[in-house]
Amino acid sequence: MAGEKVKLLGYWASPFTLRVHWALKLKGIEYDYQEEDLPNKSPLILQCNPVHKKIPVLVHDGKPIAESLVILEYIEETWKHNPILPEDPYERAKARFWVKFVDDKCVPGIFGTFSKVGEEQRKIAKEARENLKILEGELGKKRFFGDTKIGFMDVAAAWIICWAQIVGEIVDIKLVDAEEMPSLVSWFQNVLEAAPVLKECTPPKDKLLEHNKGFHKMLVASAST
Amino acid sequence: MAEIKLLGVSLSPFTHRVEWALKTKGVEYELIVEDTKNKSPLLLESNPIHKKIPVLIHNGKPICESMVIIEYIDETFEGPSILPKDPYERAIARFWAKFLDDKCLPTMGKALLGEGEEQEKAKEECVELLKILDNELKHKKFFGGDQIGFADIAANALAFWMGIIEEASGVIWVTSEKFPNYCAWRENYNNCSQVKEYLPSRDELFTHFQSRFHSAAAPK
Numbered sequence: 001m002a003g004e005k006v007k008l009l010g011y012w013a014s015p016f017t018l019r020v021h022w023a024l025k026l027k028g029i030e031y032d033y034q035e036e037d038l039p040n041k042s043p044l045i046l047q048c049n050p051v052h053k054k055i056p057v058l059v060h061d062g063k064p065i066a067e068s069l070v071i072l073e074y075i076e077e078t079w080k081h082n083p084i085l086p087e088d089p090y091e092r093a094k095a096r097f098w099v100k101f102v103d104d105k106c107v108p109g110i111f112g113t114f115s116k117v118g119e120e121q122r123k124i125a126k127e128a129r130e131n132l133k134i135l136e137g138e139l140g141k142k143r144f145f146g147d148t149k150i151g152f153m154d155v156a157a158a159w160i161i162c163w164a165q166i167v168g169e170i171v172d173i174k175l176v177d178a179e180e181m182p183s184l185v186s187w188f189q190n191v192l193e194a195a196p197v198l199k200e201c202t203p204p205k206d207k208l209l210e211h212n213k214g215f216h217k218m219l220v221a222s223a224s225t
Numbered sequence: 226m227a228e229i230k231l232l233g234v235s236l237s238p239f240t241h242r243v244e245w246a247l248k249t250k251g252v253e254y255e256l257i258v259e260d261t262k263n264k265s266p267l268l269l270e271s272n273p274i275h276k277k278i279p280v281l282i283h284n285g286k287p288i289c290e291s292m293v294i295i296e297y298i299d300e301t302f303e304g305p306s307i308l309p310k311d312p313y314e315r316a317i318a319r320f321w322a323k324f325l326d327d328k329c330l331p332t333m334g335k336a337l338l339g340e341g342e343e344q345e346k347a348k349e350e351c352v353e354l355l356k357i358l359d360n361e362l363k364h365k366k367f368f369g370g371d372q373i374g375f376a377d378i379a380a381n382a383l384a385f386w387m388g389i390i391e392e393a394s395g396v397i398w399v400t401s402e403k404f405p406n407y408c409a410w411r412e413n414y415n416n417c418s419q420v421k422e423y424l425p426s427r428d429e430l431f432t433h434f435q436s437r438f439h440s441a442a443a444p445k
Contacts, residue, residue, distance in 0.1 A: 067320050074315070
C-alpha cells in the first residue's frame with residue numbers, strides 16, 4: 001500500500017469528513033487533504049461523486065469512493081492493521097447496527113433540532129433525546145463503544161455528542177443531558193483523550209460553534225423571507 | 226448443528242432479502258412468520274430498538290436490519306460470495322446498495338403508495354433517481370456486473386414489488402421507453418435463476434396491493 005496516493009476531499013466543519021480523518025489517522029495512513037469550498041464545488045468532486053456531488057470523497061490510487069461509512073469500511077478492508085471493526089461477525093453486525101441507528105435516527109434528530117422551529121422543533125428534539133438515551137443504555141459503563149479500545153462506532157459516531165451540544169447551545173434546547181446520559185456526555189472527549197492523533201485533526205469546539213451560529217443565522221434569515 | 230431462525234413475513238421485501246441470502250448460501254433455517262399487527266414476545270425481545278422484522282437469530286443471538294444481516298450471512302457462512310472480494314468493488318457495491326436502500330426505495334414507495342402533493346413530489350424525485358440508475362446500468366446487466374450482487378438485493382423491492390404495485394394501481398409510468406436499461410435490469414433480475422425460484426407469489430402480492438388501492442379509493 002505504501003506509495004499509493006491517498007487523497008481526501010472534504011470540508012473542515014463536516015462531521016462526515018471528520019469520520020474519515022479519524023479512520024485514516026488511527027491507522028497512520030498518509031494522505032493529502034483537499035478542502036472543498038462549499039458551495040463552490042470543485043470539478044474533481046463533481047467528477048468523483050457524480051451521484052451525490054458531496055464530500056467526503058476518498059480517492060485511492062486514482063479511484064474515488066464516496067459516502068463516509070462506505071469509505072470507513074473500505075479503509076478497514078484495505079489497511080488491515082489497527083482494526084476498528086471487531087473480528088467476530090456477530091460483533092461486527094452489532095457495530096454496523098448501531099452506526100446505522102445513529103445515522104438513521106440520531107443524526108436527523110440533531111440536525112432537525114438545529115433547522116426546524118416551533119412545535120416541529122420541539123417534537124424532533126424530544127425524539128432526538130430519546131434516541132440518545134437509547135445510545136446511553138448501550139454504552140453503559142464503557143468509555144468507548146469499542147469496549148477497551150476505539151472502534152467502528154466511536155470513529156463513526158462519537159462526534160454527535162459535540163455537535164448535539166453545539167446545536168443545544170445555539171437553539172437553547174438541551175439534547176445531551178448530563179444527568180440522564182452520564183456516559184454519553186463524556187464519550188466524545190474520551191475518544192479525543194485516548195488518541196491525541198484524533199484531537200490534532202478535530203476542529204476546536206468554539207470554532208465549530210461560531211461556524212454553526214453563522215450557519216443558523218443564515219437558515220433563520222432565509223426561512224423568514 | 227447451528228440453530229438459525231428468521232423472524233419475518235415472506236411477502237415483505239426486507240424478509241425476502243435475508244431469505245435469498247440464506248438460500249444462496251444453502252443455509253437451513255426456520256422461518257417464524259410474524260403478525261406485524263400483533264408482534265411476538267420473541268420479536269420484541271430480539272429487536273427492542275426498532276421492533277421490526279426481519280430478525281435473524283443465530284445460536285440464540287439476534288441480528289437486525291436486513292442489509293446488516295446480509296453482511297453477517299456473507300461473513301459467517303460458506304458458499305457463493307454476496308459481496309465481491311476486492312475492497313474497491315465492495316465499496317462500489319455498498320455505495321449503490323446504500324443509494325438504492327436509503328434514497329430510491331423510500332422515494333419510489335411514496336411515489337406509488339403516497340397521496341396528494343407528497344406523491345407528486347416523490348414522483349418527480351423518482352424520475353431523477355431512475356435516470357441515475359438507468360445511466361449506471363448502461364453497460365452492465367446487474368448492479369453487481371454479470372451476476373446478481375449486494376446492490377441488486379438491496380434493490381429487490383424496486384425490481385419485483387414496485388412493478389406489481391404499479392400494475393395494481395393501474396398507472397404505469399416506469400416504462401422501457403423512458404428507462405430502457407433500468408427496465409432491462411428489472412426483467413433480468415426477476416427472471417434470473419439465482420432469484421426466480423425464491424421470489425414470493427406474484428398473484429398474492431398483486432391481490433394484496435389491488436385490495437389496498439380499492440379500499441383507499443372506496444367512499445368513506
